[in-house]
Amino acid sequence: MRMDTRNLGHKGRAFASTFRTIALAAAASLPAGLMAGSALAQDNVVISAEECERNQSVGTITYVSGYGYSASAGQLDVFLAKEFGFFDALCLDVDINAGGANGQLLVASGQAQFTALGSASDVMLAAANSRNLKAVATYGNNSPFSIFANEKIKSLKDLEGGTLGYFINITPIAKAMLEAAGVDMSKVSLIKMTNYDPTVVPRGQVDAIVGYASNQPEKLRSLGMPFNEFRPEDFGLQGTYNVMEVNSQFLKENREVAADFMRASLRALEYCLANEQDCVEQISELAAANNQGSAFPADQQARTWAIESSWVRNSNKAPGEHSPADWKNEHAMVAKYGELAELPNIDEMMDAELVASLYKDGRLQWPR
Template sequence: MDRLRTALALGAAALLLAGCGGSDDGAGGGSTPTGSRGSAVSAQRCEDNEGAGKITYVTGFQYQASASILDPIAAKALGYFDDVCLDVAIQPGTGETAQNAQLVAAGTAQISSIAGNGDVLVNVANGVDVQAVAMFGHVPVATLMTKPDITDLKQLEGTTLGQKGALPVTIEAMLRANGVDLSKVKQVVVGYDPTVLVRGQVQSLTGYKSNEPLTLAAKGEKITEWNPEDYGVPGSMATTIVNPAFLAAHRSAVEDFLRAQLKAYAYCEDHAAECVADAAKLSQAGYDSEHNVQVWQTETKLVDGSLPSGQVLGQIDDASVRTEGDFLVQQRQIDAVPDLSKVVVPDLVPSLYADGQLVWPVP
């Protein structure tokens, strides 16, 4: 079970820092808040939301330009949280998703991004009390990179595979599905420089679709990506978790947090560079804004492209979570799938929509 937590946490850390914001003129200089306090809600709902107090939201990793990080930053910068009378503090996560879950369970934070449904299930199976209310991508974000001369994964037997501290469970399942004897593959821990692959220091390298392949492409390097979903391996990305007691006491605040986030997500799809500009201001370390625009565009493509027919953006459903849970049991990451009726809140996000459109302002 520790292996999955480590893999997911390091996966988040593999991505570079990013940022967000927006202005209608497309100049990329940061967002200009719009509307006014409570402009999107009734006076009573405004009062109810203000009663929730300060909401601390922990990102998956710093201010990277990923789904469920860039969009909440944008919602704050654009004034969407203010429009629904929410006082939101965005706290950068360290990349340790188990820590995020523990912060939310303890009530130190009320809402957080976490790597995916699998990470939620592992934490809950370990006794961490959180609930999942939203999920953006219905696809694993992990990938395995090789040089183009590898045309069959069986060729990796007798070679060296680079990973970030643990082999992601989705990558392991993909390799086993292709008949790879992992005892014949030497695994070494590498850093976050993907050029170790093209320099021949490793013959395969685990990474994330929205990060390392972009870096190598920018350098003109050609690689092959081997993706778990192409071999029937389930996965997800950008799940939102909440403190159960907070949700029970302040459901309208959680609804309107997600409502503002989803509105900002749509804005950032059209204004990626502007949104990256605001998160860049929050970062305490240098980052490549151009790269992070590509990170955002890659992740939103994954999110939009994996959205099941008949579902709305952000919707989480019991069936897909159970599929991942059964997979984790099969891979011996958890002993049993937790009671999903206590873990997943499937009706929250759909309630934010009418006829497939996000409701804004709130009636």
């Protein structure tokens, strides 16, 4: 099923009519409650005039995608919530910065309001330098990281005397994996990677890379290239998948507005969990239209979302919902391997109530 992106996202009856038609056609295949009955109200705006005025009064809300147009939870859903008109329906004026900027810095400084990060570890490492960030959603309890290696590497211990590549930093959960495998890191040469080409591993330019399980290893599989992959769960380690953060001051002053931002994006996430191909095609088209098509081709996006959507589904909570217990293991890993002078308590970094309040009996309440 394809949505007409020429009209979606524009205010007016054209949106409402288009979406109601799509909703009726798709209702039978979607999860119970997603589009049953009135998916939207009979007009574009689905909240009261008072609520609409409240949401409009904050002006433009800026979301920063640090990973461009990647088909990932906390990103894909924000792009498509805008395209589908869900933000419009809640009177939210949302601007998306997809330039790959440092979302944490922009949000912490108040130049933007929302951004998504790859794991709770990223949130914790950022929180050590800025207390003006608050995590409001965690999308899964699978770590997105893995170590993929040349086929000659049969165990991580075999990296001793070899080379290990990494992007930005070696994540705490990767360090925990290496320690659990008994690797003497003084015998491993670390190399900071300058591009995301995973074929350097089977071609022997580096022995292994700390990468993203839904991306580089899946690319190698699609090419039929041999390699070995090591995941945190192989060592009894549990992490987290993707976190949405908001500027703390914005959240404090505009809690109901922040809740509506999350309501709209989770509405789109719900749709994309049920309609993977359609959402992959649309986010890929958006990437191409904004000169990022070569970085986010549809085949790669499909592989990524096939894996990452399963992480959302396999979470033990409703999509986005989280609690301090979900971060406990990773907090311990960051405390041990994060090389921080001070690590804030989980409660200081997380708001566990905002997203939970959007669900009733496990179902997202739309519009209320």
